[in-house]
Amino acid sequence: MKEKIKLENLTMIYPRSDKGVFDIDIKIQQGQIFGFMGPSGSGKTTLIRIILGFIKQQKGNVWVNDLEVWNNNDQINQTIGFISGEPIIPNEGTGLDYLLFYAKLREIKDLTKMHQLIEYFELDAKSLIKKMSKGMKQKVAIIACLMADFDLYILDEPTAGLDPVMQAKFIETIVEMRNQGKTIVLCSHIMDEVEQLCDQVLILKHGRIMYNNTMANIKKENLTIQKIFWDIYNVKGFNETIKNQN
Template identity: 40%
Template sequence: MSVLTVNNLTKQFGKFTALDGVNIEVNEGEIYGFIGPNGAGKSTTIRVLLGILKATQGSATIFGQDAWSDAVDIHKHIAYVPGDVNLWPNLTGGEVIDLFVKLRGSNNQSRREELIEKFNLDPTKKCRTYSKGNRQKVALVAAFASDADLYILDEPTSGLDPLMEQVFQQYVLEMKNKGKSVLLSSHILSEVEKLCDRVGIIRQGKMIESGTLGELRHLTRVHMLVETKQPLTDLNELKGVHAIEEKDQAVSFQVDAEALDNVIKHVSQFGIVKLESSPPTLEDLFMRHYEQKDESEVGGAS
């Protein structure tokens, strides 16, 4: 069942088109990764979803309600964490968490204490003394302490150290196991890869690809490291082989997934001593997208 649907969403600021026909669907119990470089349109999309900005064209619905006209109702069932949290400087972190939790009508003290301990937050300090990472922790504790149905997280781990990122990932997966939905906007690709069921890639306001990680991996290449008894030759003649490098006795290269069978047949003729292959990461996929786009744009401009 769809919890969040964005259909052909367009947002213009004067003559500038920030979003150009964006489509997103987040289902119940699903973590959807929304990725792209800074300035691609991730935060603008999220502001439309939160009812802060009105779309120029297209629609955005959450729980079947319109994100703009039904924003007050929708906000009773969502939790939002921005990438740069601003807090009341004279309140303590604990007071801010209590305020947010009470606004949501939930009051689970043991959950609050557990989160504060796991995120290693001192709730007695005034917010003006907090580092960026600690301000993020306050927002994350408040979000995970509330009983929301949809979590909208916009670069939520910005400023957190790796240990706290792991704690964050643990709680996101816990939300999923409870049947909650998560829209995770991020440029930390390893985070998206660990957590997300489906991914949408946005660039310059346009969705350039979306699907499960399995579906998107056809766009990228498998990394191979091969050591053979006889010198490996003619690799560069094979279709679908890229980035060939000699490393000591071995050769490393990348292979398009559809060419893998032919490449393995070719390599096996030279007597394989060692063969290592690693699946493509989201980072590879991401970089290839942008490299290809940039090259075609440069080619078109010249």
């Protein structure tokens, strides 16, 4: 199987701070949905920023599609679909204006997929972005990302702000993308979402990898993401409470 992303012995510490990510080794294979988990501040977004070439590590190496990231970040950025949990779209014009602008930027000529996605996610594309709710803006960001045909997608809490119906639709879309052989990195706080979707799961704590295993192995060992997560975070009694409820 082809490696899409490889991080090797990687450390990145933010300037004038002791925070960052430390001694990271990860291999993400083509066609995998790879989950990054960990509470706020554990280092998920930092890893994503490094993979996207936004920030540079002090130690170790990062490759995407066999290209070293920092020296090729323009080229790599063209090949990755990225959704951030905080939709970064300007407050100007309508949703459709933004999508058409984005299509032009990405040189997408056939807009069939864009219109299909607008319909599927039930976006009122003629609404002004400045009047949109967070969930509506998130839909615009999702449609912009998914209408271009990437091989690799990095999704940082993509369902944040979506209602349950849209969350389910988004999950269905991700599964379909995996079935087409696409690779997806999914950052999520939602344990059910990770358990349902991911082929492999990584759990971070204070910028370090505490757990990295395939869902197949997790199931074989009769474990659940919840159990592993609460054990790592030492939330005493939580697993007992769940056991008693069952």
